[in-house]
Amino acid sequence: MNWLVLIAAGVVEVGFAVSIKPTENFTRLLPTVLCLGLMVGSVYLLSRAMDTIPVGTAYVVFTGIGAIGAVTVGIVIDDDPVTFTRLGALALIVGGIALTRLTTTP
Numbered sequence: 001m002n003w004l005v006l007i008a009a010g011v012v013e014v015g016f017a018v019s020i021k022p023t024e025n026f027t028r029l030l031p032t033v034l035c036l037g038l039m040v041g042s043v044y045l046l047s048r049a050m051d052t053i054p055v056g057t058a059y060v061v062f063t064g065i066g067a068i069g070a071v072t073v074g075i076v077i078d079d080d081p082v083t084f085t086r087l088g089a090l091a092l093i094v095g096g097i098a099l100t101r102l103t104t105t106p
Contacts, residue, residue, distance in 0.1 A: 013065065
């Protein structure tokens with residue numbers, strides 16, 4: 001169950017990352033409130049996942065999901081460039097997450 005909570009934390013982290021720009025340097029109230037709510041929500045879910053998942057593993061997975069998700073959203077929504085180097089970097093992140101998960105003892 002805590003792995004699902006950790007995945008949810010990563011997804012909320014992506015929402016947090018995407019929600020920063022619309023705050024316009026935290027000068028717009030509603031986007032800022034949403035951004036801060038997503039930030040608190042992602043950290044709360046991460047802390048719950050750490051009840052049974054080691055800190056290092058949980059944080060690697062959490063930040064990996066956030067990084068991959070933010071890059072993906074940038075590509076899909078903001079027309080960020082898609083290059084072989086960028087895709088290779090994402091593949092390395094996925095590989096690191098998988099290896100970290102596989103080497104974590106229950």
